[in-house]
Structure formats: structure tokens, C-alpha cells
Amino acid sequence: MKRAFPILAVLTGVLLSYAMYQALVVAPTEQTMGDVQRIFYYHVPSAWTAFILFAINFVASIVYLIQRNAKADMLALVTAEVGVVFCTVNLVTGPIWARPVWGIWWTWDLRLTLTLVLWLIYVSYIVLRRFSSSGQTPLLAAVLAVFGALDVPLVYFSIWFFRTQHPQPVIGGGGSLDPRMWHALWINWLAFSCFAALVCWSRFRLEVLRRDLDETLALEALLEPRSSKARSS
Amino acid sequence: MSGVAGLTRATLAKDLRLEWRSKDAINSMLFFSLLVVVIFSFSFDPTAEESRRIAGGLVWVAFLFAAVVALNQTWAREMRNQVLDAYRVSPAPPNALFLAKVIGNFIFVTILQALMTPLFIVFYNLRALGPAYQLPIVAALGTWALVVNGTFFAAMSLRTRSREIMLPLLLFPISIPALLAMVEATGAILTGEFSAKFWIVLLAAYDVVFTIASLFLFGLVLQAE
Amino acid sequence: MSYLYAAYIATWTIHIAYLATLLRRYTRLRNEIAEFKGRIDDK
Numbered sequence: 001m002k003r004a005f006p007i008l009a010v011l012t013g014v015l016l017s018y019a020m021y022q023a024l025v026v027a028p029t030e031q032t033m034g035d036v037q038r039i040f041y042y043h044v045p046s047a048w049t050a051f052i053l054f055a056i057n058f059v060a061s062i063v064y065l066i067q068r069n070a071k072a073d074m075l076a077l078v079t080a081e082v083g084v085v086f087c088t089v090n091l092v093t094g095p096i097w098a099r100p101v102w103g104i105w106w107t108w109d110l111r112l113t114l115t116l117v118l119w120l121i122y123v124s125y126i127v128l129r130r131f132s133s134s135g136q137t138p139l140l141a142a143v144l145a146v147f148g149a150l151d152v153p154l155v156y157f158s159i160w161f162f163r164t165q166h167p168q169p170v171i172g173g174g175g176s177l178d179p180r181m182w183h184a185l186w187i188n189w190l191a192f193s194c195f196a197a198l199v200c201w202s203r204f205r206l207e208v209l210r211r212d213l214d215e216t217l218a219l220e221a222l223l224e225p226r227s228s229k230a231r232s233s
Numbered sequence: 234m235s236g237v238a239g240l241t242r243a244t245l246a247k248d249l250r251l252e253w254r255s256k257d258a259i260n261s262m263l264f265f266s267l268l269v270v271v272i273f274s275f276s277f278d279p280t281a282e283e284s285r286r287i288a289g290g291l292v293w294v295a296f297l298f299a300a301v302v303a304l305n306q307t308w309a310r311e312m313r314n315q316v317l318d319a320y321r322v323s324p325a326p327p328n329a330l331f332l333a334k335v336i337g338n339f340i341f342v343t344i345l346q347a348l349m350t351p352l353f354i355v356f357y358n359l360r361a362l363g364p365a366y367q368l369p370i371v372a373a374l375g376t377w378a379l380v381v382n383g384t385f386f387a388a389m390s391l392r393t394r395s396r397e398i399m400l401p402l403l404l405f406p407i408s409i410p411a412l413l414a415m416v417e418a419t420g421a422i423l424t425g426e427f428s429a430k431f432w433i434v435l436l437a438a439y440d441v442v443f444t445i446a447s448l449f450l451f452g453l454v455l456q457a458e
Numbered sequence: 459m460s461y462l463y464a465a466y467i468a469t470w471t472i473h474i475a476y477l478a479t480l481l482r483r484y485t486r487l488r489n490e491i492a493e494f495k496g497r498i499d500d501k
Contacts, residue, residue: 020466039465046469085476089469096465120406127402131393136457140389143450144403147317147382150446151407154439158410162417162433195473202480209487217494 004202012194019184019191027184045189047115049196053083054118061145073138074211076145078203080125082196087119107168113159114152121141121148155175178186237329244333244383249340251310262302266349269295274356284357289419292353293412296346297379301404303341304383307334312391321455331384331451346372350353362425371422371429374436375415381440382407385447388454406419411439 024043030037060076063069094112095105106112125148129141177185244349252259273291285407320330353359361368384405390399405412418432 035459036461038462042466042469057423084477085472089472092468092472095463096461096468100461117406117409120409124402124406128389128393128399131399133392133394133396139453143389143454146450147407147443147446150442151410154410154435154442158413158435161435162413165417165427199473199477199480202477206480206484206487209491210483213487213491213494220494220498 001050005198008194009198012191012198015187015191015194019188022184022187027181028178030181033101036097036100039093041184041188042092043090043097044185045192046093047111048088048189049192050083050086050090050115050118051084052193053196053200054122055081057083057122058145058149061142064142065146068139070138070211071144074204074207075136076142077129077207078147078200079127080122081203082200084119084122084126085199086192086196087122090115091119108159108162109168110156110159110163114155116151117155118148121151235338236316237326237332238391240325240329241332241336244330245308245336248333248337252337252341259344262299262341262345265302265349266295266299266345267352270349270356284359285362285423286420288353288357288359288423289416291357292350292419293415295353296342296376297348297408297412299345299349300338300342300379300383301401302439303307303338304380304387304404305400307338307384307387308391317391317455321358322410327455329387329449330455331447335377335381335384335447338384339376342380343372346376360421361423363422363429365422367422367429367433368419369433370433371415371418371436371443374433374440375411375418377421377440378436378443379404381444385443385451388451388457412435414439 019041023038027038027188029035057076057079060072060079063072064076091112094115098107099105123143125141128144129137132140273295277287277291308317311320320327383400386403386407387400389403390396393399414432414435418436420431421427421429421432
């Protein structure tokens with residue numbers, strides 16, 4: 001298992017480089033937007049990856065609530081953190097793309113707002129995990145994840161209706177894609193998914209190590225006073 | 234089922250009685266709300282027409298802050314007197330305690346809204362151009378939305394560092410659809426420009442979803458603390 | 459055009475920053491483990 005990691009890391013690096021080459025060189029230049037449109041090849045895969053990670057978090061949280069499985073809890077923690085990272089990338093590349101093309105940094109349209117709300121919910125999830133000193137933090141976090149998931153459709157509908165009431169031009173608009181563009185998009189998505197999986201794996205191993213050490217230290221603290229008392233008396 | 238209702242009523246009566254005697258929460262919330270209204274009135278000095286458009290947002294932000302003050306002290310008394318430990322070992326249904334707390338908070342915040350609203354009307358020269366009878370409905374549904382999740386997250390925040398910050402941090406993102414609905418509905422009713430019906434239905438759906446979720450999961454949270 | 463580079467650089471900065479925090483946590487953990495091993499060896 002351990003030897004697989006460096007190999008996969010190198011493969012992912014190669015894939016990411018190829019994907020970047022596809023995005024910057026091979027993919028044709030967009031007619032209206034020009035080269036700035038190539039941000040799209042980083043912006044969209046980041047969003048997809050983040051949403052998949054958040055979905056995994058939701059499933060892992062449910063599994064934890066039902067089975068109290070420690071591995072499920074660690075998976076939830078890991079996917080939440082890495083999901084926030086990818087979501088941040090999406091929220092940063094979005095305005096950078098929007099500014100030169102549509103002249104505004106931000107608009108409260110459906111996609112952007114939904115992404116922002118998801119980001120907020122999961123940042124609060126991570127803060128809860130860090131600040132909670134209860135022994136039952138995994139349980140509380142899982143409950144929060146469920147609440148967040150219940151919220152998502154409500155957020156979607158509320159923003160959708162808001163936009164029908166106060167319509168604005170849609171950013172990141174539709175339109176069909178040249179097949180070479182699709183190809184570049186898929187390649188980048190594949191590359192970033194592999195990258196995300198590797199980062200999650202690393203974070204997971206770090207968490208396993210951390211928890212092992214904490215348990216061992218706790219055991220040591222339990223045994224310590226007794227043995228020193230025995231020695232002194 | 235009468236067990237839950239009876240226990241809820243008893244707990245609620247106790248909370249209201251204690252609050253009436255000490256008036257801790259109400260006084261602090263009242264003063265805080267007054268400050269918020271005055272500060273907002275200083276910062277914005279809109280025309281009557283503009284104010285009708287933005288009043289929804291202003292009013293609900295003020296109510297939101299006031300609600301957070303109320304919510305933060307929800308479990309303070311229980312924490313001080315180890316009541317939660319007693320609850321955990323008793324056969325009493327935890328939902329009764331939760332419901333009592335939510336209804337208590339709902340009453341507090343509604344009283345606050347009733348006191349703050351005339352001030353807002355005065356400062357902003359507000360007059361509803363749309364169906365004014367819908368405003369209490371929006372207020373009730375919106376307050377319930379904030380209070381049901383707020384009470385739940387207050388319980389989740391009990392054993393966290395920076396408890397007072399944890400509550401709004403958890404509450405605000407999840408409340409975004411409800412807040413949007415409250416603000417839009419209020420704006421729609423005041424300006425009379427469009428119908429608030431969709432927002433009212435959305436608020437009702439939000440309330441149903443999260444009330445059920447909270448009742449379902451509160452037992453777990455109580456055990457966890 | 460500079461916007462394009464800004465976006466790509468921003469993306470990798472964010473990813474590298476996160477990986478850096480992982481690395482920092484990992485080295486801190488390794489130090490704690492080494493310290494712990496030293497402690498029990500002393501006994």
C-alpha cells in the first residue's frame with residue numbers, strides 16, 4: 001500500500017501536467033472571450049470535485065450516525081477539508097474569470113451563490129470539529145452534515161426563485177462546446193479527481209496517525225500515576 | 234403523546250416564570266435591539282420609497298441579531314445547574330425539553346419584534362402597500378425558522394470553545410434560504426410589487442423540514458453533551 | 459491575459475498552501491511520536 005502512493009503521485013503529476021497543456025495549448029481559443037476562457041478548465045472541475053467530495057461527506061456522515069464507525073468519521077472529516085479547498089479554488093477562479101469577461105467580480109446567480117453557501121456550511125463544519133471539545137465531536141459533526149444536506153435543496157429553490165424575481169444576465173453562460181474543449185475539460189477533471197483522491201488519502205493517513213498517538217498518550221496518562229505511586233511507596 | 238405535551242408545557246411554564254422574575258434575557262435583548270434600530274437609522278436615511286424596498290433586509294438583520302442574543306442564553310440555566318445530566322438519565326423524552334426551549338425562545342423573540350416594529354415604522358416611515366395581514370405570518374414562520382435551528386445549534390455548541398461565536402457561525406449559513414425568504418417576503422409585502430406567496434410557502438417548508446430534523450436528532454445531541 | 463495566469467497561479471497556490479499545512483502537521487506529529495518513544499525508552 002505504501003509503495004503505491006509515490007507511484008500514484010507521479011502519475012497524477014504527469015496527468016495534471018498533460019491536462020494543463022491541454023487547457024492552455026491544445027484547446028481552441030474561445031471566440032468571444034479569448035484566452036481568458038481557459039480558466040474554465042480549472043474552474044469547472046474544481047466545482048465538480050468539491051461537490052463530489054461533499055456528497056461523500058454526506059454519505060460518510062450518515063454511515064457514522066448509523067454505525068458509529070470511526071473510519072466513516074475520518075472519511076467525513078477528510079472529504080470536508082479537501083472539499084473546502086476545491087470549493088475555495090472555484091470561488092476564487094470564478095470572479096477572476098468574471099471580471100475581464102462580464103465586467104463584474106460577483107453576482108448572486110444560482111451557481112455562484114449555491115457554491116458560496118456550500119462553502120460557508122462546510123467551513124462552519126470544520127470550525128465545529130476544531131473547536132468542539134466534546135468527546136462526541138464526530139457525532140455533532142455528522143448531525144451538522146445532515147442539516148447541511150437538508151438545506152441544499154432549500155437553498156437551490158430560494159435562489160432560483162430570487163433570480164426569477166430579479167433577473168440578471170447569467171455568468172458562465174451555456175452555449176455548446178467544441179469537442180476539443182470537452183476533451184480538455186474531461187482530462188482536467190480526471191487529473192484533479194486523482195489529485196483530490198491522493199490529497200484525501202494523505203490527510204486520512206495523517207488523521208489515523210494522529211488518533212493512534214492520541215489514544216496511546218491517553219493510555220500512558222492513565223497508567224502513569226499508578227506506576228509512579230507504586231515506585232515511590 | 235400526552236407525556237411529551239405535558240412535559241413540554243411544564244418546562245415552558247417554568248422557563249417563562251423564571252424569565253418573568255429575573256427578566257435577564259428580555260432586558261438584554263431589548264436594549265440590544267434598541268441599539269441596533271438606532272444605529273441602522275443613523276446609517277441609512279432613505280426616502281420612503283427606498284425604505285420600503287430595503288426595510289425587509291434591515292428589519293430581519295436586526296431581528297436576527299436579537300434572536301442570537303436570546304439563543305445564546307437558551308441553555309445557560311441548564312448548564313449552571315447540571316440539569317442536562319439529570320435529563321440524560323431520566324426517562325423523560327428529550328424532545329419535550331427541546332420543544333419547550335424552542336417555544337420559549339419563539340415567545341421571547343416575538344415579544345422583541347412586537348416592541349421593535351413600531352420603532353422601525355417610525356424611523357423609516359413604513360407603510361405596507363401590499364397585503365399587510367401577511368406580515369405576521371411571515372414574522373411567525375421566519376422567527377420559528379431561526380429559533381428552531383438556533384436552539385438546536387445552541388445545544389450543539391455547549392461544549393465548544395467560543396460558544397457564543399459558534400452559534401451564529403453554525404446558524405447563519407444554514408439559515409440563508411430562510412433569511413432570503415423572510416427578507417424578500419417582507420419587501421414584497423411592503424412594496425406591493427410582487428406576491429410573497431412563494432416565499433411564505435418556502436418558509437413553511439423550511440420550518441417543517443428543520444423542525445422534524447431537530448426533533449429527530451435532538452436526542453442524539455443531548456446524549457453527546 | 460494576466461487574468462488567466464492569475465487564476466491558474468491562485469489555484470495552485472491554494473492547493474500548495476493546503477499541502478503545506480498537511481506537511482507541517484505531519485512533521486509535528488513525527489516529533490511528538492519521537493518524543494513519546496524517547497519517554498518510554500527512558501523508563
